[in-house]
């Protein structure tokens with residue numbers, strides 16, 4: 001009989017110990033590195049690029065002023081620099097990376 005009680009006591013002690021182990025903070029997994037915008041941008045073809053203004057042609061409102069109202073409507077217009085806000089390097093230097101990723105490669109142009 002004493003043996004059984006002893007065994008139960010031992011079991012209780014063991015379970016307490018395991019609970020204590022579980023409550024110790026586990027190392028938090030490092031957050032997955034989010035892919036940056038620059039990596040998800042598709043490189044455009046030379047014909048879709050305005051080399052004069054260094055912008056995608058379909059976003060170059062310097063060449064095509066008809067684009068301006070649409071971008072203004074979207075709230076994506078930098079009136080200071082006359083380009084879409086999302087592509088305004090002067091307002092956001094980070095945009096340069098995006099443009100670099102979109103800009104057609106020189107080799108393609110030469111073909």
Ligand SMILES: [Zn+2]
Pocket residue numbers: 050052053054055060061062063
């Ligand atoms: Zn242009």
Ligand SMILES: [Zn+2]
Pocket residue numbers: 078080081082085088089090091
């Ligand atoms: Zn700007």
